[in-house]
Amino acid sequence: MIVNLVMIVKNEERCLEKCLSAAAPFVDNIVIADSGSTDGTIEIAKKFGAHVYDFPWVNDFSEARNFALGHSERDHGGEIHLILDADEYLKNDEESNPKALRDFIDMMYDRQGMRWLGLIKREDSYPNGDEIDRSITQIQRILPAGMRYKGSIHEQINAKVVNKMSPLYAEHDGYLQEGKGQRNLEYLIEALKKEPNYPYYNYQMAITLRNLKREEESLPYFRTFFRFSGKKEIRQAPYWTDGIMRYLYTLYDMGTEESLEEAGDIMGKVQYDFTRNPDFFFYSGLFYMKLVLKNTEKYQHLLPYIEKSYLKCLSLGEVERPEGVIGTGSFKAAYNLGTWYEVSGQKEKALHYYKQAAEQGYKKAEERIKVL
Structure with a gap:
């Protein structure tokens, strides 16, 4: 099967060469939609033989992703798409390697045809006080032909199919850079005007404001996210777990007795969803300590x-x-x-x-x- 790397970029000369160097051995073609780079991004892409298409920006990440996917399929025979951002770098080791990816694709095709999505593990680095913490998230990044995105910001795959963990592992340093939070905020405001109670957009707005140190403003969005996330399919989504933990940490960081009481109430309501999750119990240790010190x-x-x-x-x-x-x-x-x-x-x-x-x-x- 033809496996193509499909990306959207703009002014990514800081990290694009590192990304493409790591990803090139995994794919047959590199297809990039560029939305107006003014630095050396396009030159770097072409060094790797990338097929670069100009995409006039329309404030919609799904439009850009789907534009690139269309060119991958029509122009370059893409049967499987590997989706990466420029600040993500695939590891190539005993477990995460080109052969392991091809074996995974063959296995999924034999079992599911072209109706499935492949997850990769991504290790995110981010500042936490005087330390750099790391977290692991599972994200949909391997798409059979025909799959398309929806959502103008923090886009998701518009298909209800089997999700399966692949062997791929990527490192991500984007959270160590400044500037994207304010940009995303503008798109999220527009998205929430259309779907004000959509849990995923409220989750993204809440964590964007939290990352901008606007904790008080983030709370209404965390509360809406939590209030409208009762459906089983939402509570099973990876973002729900992350949203609950960030909600709890925001209340912890605010540190008032009222915010800690709210955190305790949330903990009681979700505890059975976290019985096997060390992140929840780690937070609990911090929470009880702060509560005792408070009163x-x-x-x-x-x-x-x-x-x-x-x-x-x-x-x-x-x-x-x-x-x-x-x-x-x-x-x-x-x-x-x-x-x-x-x-x-x-x-x-x-x-x-x-x-x-x-x-x-x-x-x-x-x-x-x-x-x-």
């Missing part, structure tokens, strides 16, 4: 739940989940457990868990070991 007399009975939460994280480990922060089932939980034991005067236990975190390469744990 010790009222909440001191919750102190044991801090320790229990982090121990639960470690017992679950880094389990497979649609969205998740790397370390909540391992080194981050061990480190936080170490700090809990340190402040409660249990030095030996603190050292035990600091060492556990340090053995997994967590620098903050190494620093605490030196101090103790």
Whole structure:
């Protein structure tokens, strides 16, 4: 089968060469829709033999994606499309490699014909205080011919078909760059005018505002996202898990007793959806600590739940989940457990868990070991 890389770009000279260098061995052709680059993007693309088409921008990402997909199929025989953004870089190793991709495509074709979608794992890097955190998300990025997108912003595939995890793994550094949040905000405002209660758009608006440090403004969108996400197919979507966790962290960051009470209410309503998710229990440890510090007399009975939460994280480990922060089932939980034991005067236990975190390469744990 002919496998084509299909992209939309604009002014991506910072990262496009790295992206195409990594992706070229996986595909037969590279098809790019350029929406008005004024830097070296097009020259970089053509170095890799890319077929570049001009796309007059119409404030609609789906239109651009579908334009490129159409050219891939009509002009370059595309039977399978691999979709990447310019700031995403495929890994090529024992598990994620060109042969593994072809074997996966053949298997899915034998089982499902052309009615399926392939997921890839993407590792996102993003700033968190003085650290760079990493999270894993599963996203639809392998499309048989005929599949098309819908939605003007944060576009999705317009098809109800089997979704299957592929062997592909990509790294993403876009969240380390500035500027896209404000741009996306304008598109999301227009999208929400058309579908004000659509959970996915409310989720995207909420996290965009949160990333812009506009937490108070994000809350109405988080609440609407949560209120209209009762359907089973929504709660099973990867973005629902991420939306709940970001909603909870926004309430945590605001840090008022009222916001923490709202967080506690949400936790009670979703707890059965997160019984195997270390991210939820990691948050719980932070939540109980902040609640106790906010009003010790009222909440001191919750102190044991801090320790229990982090121990639960470690017992679950880094389990497979649609969205998740790397370390909540391992080194981050061990480190936080170490700090809990340190402040409660249990030095030996603190050292035990600091060492556990340090053995997994967590620098903050190494620093605490030196101090103790």
